Amino acid sequence: MLVWLKGYRRAWLAGDMGAGVVVAMMMIPQGMAYALVAGLPPVAGIYASIVPPLLYALFGTSSTQSVGPMAIISLMTASVLAPLAAPGSALYGVLAAQLALLSGLVLLACGLLRVGFLANFFSRPVMNGFTIGSSVLIAFDQLGTLLGARPPHWHGPSAALGLGALALLVLARRYGARLLQRCGLPPTAADVGARLAPMLLVAGSIAVVGALGLERMGVRVIGQVPAGLPGLHLGVSNAHWQELAKPALLIGFMCFLISMSGAQALAARKGEKLLTNAELVGLGAANVGSFLSGGFPVTGSLSRSAVNFAAGSNTQLSGVIAALLLGAALVLPTGWLALLPLPVLSATIIVAVLGMLEATTLRTAWRYDRADALALLATAGGVLLLGVEAGVMLGLLLSLGATIWRESRPHIAVLGRIPGTEHFRNIERYDAETRSGVLLLRVDAGLFFGNVEAVTAHVEEELDLHPGTRELVLVLSAVNAIDTSALFGLLELNGELVRRGVRLHLAEVKGPVLDRLKQSSLLERLSGQVFLSTANAWNTLSTGDESWSV
């Protein structure tokens, strides 16, 4: 907690202050825009940009992470709340904050339980598919606001403003940095400067609307933004805990995945180590903070964090400064914001989310592992066709299904002895000798519920191929673990082999595995013996196979 503050050096201050100013300027349009995506009044996005980063700075370990509203999490928030309350209603705002509270508690609990390994639940292609699906969904949803009417209709002045803003933003994204470099800025500063285009556009569009009186021509504007800091907010709706519980699990999970994937990329570039469980606590505290200040679920935003990094942030202080500046902006008069046209905010959203798209993952996966590419496309399609929650679940199941599938057919080798030695090798690869009546099988994977059926079926097939077998030795040198399901599988295999008149032996059982097996009834019930080495088993069983019968 606050590790960065203890060793703070004065030399870092300039970088942190500069980055703080830049991030604050990015946050004003982004916060308001993502509040709109979440179905909330724009000021909620500013609220969610003040307390959360302060709390993240207390507990989090990334020096560059910018915590606050984020497009995909806002989309998930809207999709959870839409069936429960009308957007814009007081209940909707209460439920949004409550969802942040629950998501925060989920994250805090995961951090305190130290289950940060959960970040490994999504494969990279599935995460990429999820991002693509969500981005397209968000962009598509914004078309109506961009054009001022539901497509295929449009409202002339709104569409002109929106499409104009879209064109300017795309141009700024593509040529802004180059232009600023030509004007004499060093490359990094030019990159950062180009990122401020949305803020400039917001200011410019307010001036245009004011000068031309566009709001009287039907262009929708955000209207009065209440001045003053957010008050302490403790309202919850008792009726909706249950409906929010499951979505909060999913949102907490996605907050963590999104935040970690961005923060890790930047941490690698700074040679910084992130503490996964501290990150969970930091994000959890940030979301609880968002609840307390009347916000909605928040997470680390890669686009802002990357700018924070490029703008010279050295420690979490830059995030603290950005938050304080946003607080200050709310204390100053906010009347000038009222004429901010919604089509322009929509344009910033569309450019931001389409900027998250990248084709490298799909292209690489398509060439390298077609199944991963299909999982990516299925997840993207799932988000688009079934919605964002179903998309997350589909992504989870595809990632995990791939794992189970990969593990469901472990390699099993028939072993023989290299003549004249005590070495035992796969008879398909080596010229190794076997003895009739004795079958040595080496299982090359840990045994667990996902493969135990396949292993026992495979063992029985090998017995069918070697009909004279009386002694079966499972060589467990590569088996690091045997779970409860596999234990039952081995007990059943033992019984089945007794019915077939075959004894089951184990060899080369690893120490920790054997210790655990001693806690079960397998070793007592085993029809054969446990051998220290395969050579022991070979020598003992080759001489004595007449001595035992059913």
Add this chain to the structure above:
Amino acid sequence: MLVWLKGYRRAWLAGDMGAGVVVAMMMIPQGMAYALVAGLPPVAGIYASIVPPLLYALFGTSSTQSVGPMAIISLMTASVLAPLAAPGSALYGVLAAQLALLSGLVLLACGLLRVGFLANFFSRPVMNGFTIGSSVLIAFDQLGTLLGARPPHWHGPSAALGLGALALLVLARRYGARLLQRCGLPPTAADVGARLAPMLLVAGSIAVVGALGLERMGVRVIGQVPAGLPGLHLGVSNAHWQELAKPALLIGFMCFLISMSGAQALAARKGEKLLTNAELVGLGAANVGSFLSGGFPVTGSLSRSAVNFAAGSNTQLSGVIAALLLGAALVLPTGWLALLPLPVLSATIIVAVLGMLEATTLRTAWRYDRADALALLATAGGVLLLGVEAGVMLGLLLSLGATIWRESRPHIAVLGRIPGTEHFRNIERYDAETRSGVLLLRVDAGLFFGNVEAVTAHVEEELDLHPGTRELVLVLSAVNAIDTSALFGLLELNGELVRRGVRLHLAEVKGPVLDRLKQSSLLERLSGQVFLSTANAWNTLSTGDESWSV
């Protein structure tokens, strides 16, 4: 398809006919009872016991499986339909059949796509926890019907009938077989005979209600059962496809798991092989058949299948005979069933579901692997507190989470050379030599999204422990696969090591893994080389570590 019929021997007929009669007599009370659990009129349970087993016999591969209504699937059906329609309404019946259709299509699709490995998705402790939670939930739900009023109230005559039936059934379960053996029946026949207690009780209770006029005293009876075979039923509700789609996935999945776990146990005892994908098709066809005859989702029932087996069934013909007998029962007058008291049906449900409880799995897991025991308890608790759907999802995530967790920290060994040989071994276990500047790391697991972060973090830690390292060799002799996420991880590791002034080499890459890596940019971008053997790497790098610098 119909493989069993081709080789049918006349000697099997007696066993199949006897077993068919017994199963039909079990199915009458069970079918009606589980229809009540599903919130449907009792006759729907008989309908669901006729066409489904006939279709299963066409495609399925288990000779003993009795397909029809099953308690847990009925509970899932009720929990899906409760928010959509009022139990007893026409819409409710239509939706129940539609749910069977969708579940059947899910099963058929899985069978045709040959994804039977999905049966491996649930660990045995989690499946046991799910069964325990569901059984307790069903039993608890029946208390009101058993007592004739919502507890803590009761309706005297109903409670007397219900509790009396409960006591008789418990006694029959515990002592029935023994009693019949004393009366001279052979043990197997006595076991089967004891299983007919519910049918006898149903007949007896109808007589009691009729004689004492209990239905006029407020004891609820099932009322008129419409005579005649079910007609072809094609009604669906266009409004509810979407609400039923996700539950149908879960129900299809559970149908398969429940059916397979029972069928496999019996198949092992008969030395029979089940074809997983044919089972999926058989169950799918059965559910589509249930839809067509106005039923609800069905699956294989272990209790009936075990009786079918014990009663001497030789082939699927016993199931066909049972189905035909039930059809005949509907053609005969059904008026006598009208006075069947609901409290007695409730008693048969309670005894049947509590009979599914067993403590062996929990006891074994508690001693053998505490984490598995906790997963069992969490799943049971999840079903009871969050509901049956959430329980399935929780079970899935716990099973899969355990897999990811187990795999998330693979073993990584630092290798050294056994002096004077070309063998390389873990330096912690062998007296092996190392050379400064060269670090050999062997990764003992396939690389995939679940462990690639842990592996790269571990590699960097080893570099911190060996600060003079200039050449890092990853020995991939135990790596059977590298997925797309891990490919990106290796690319990032390569970049990170270049920044640190360390070259990354690979050694002993397996053929299929190398073939796949050639489809990616890793081999071009690799700062070091790919060596055939660790010895090659050692010999090449030990002499040349001055030749390269960042």
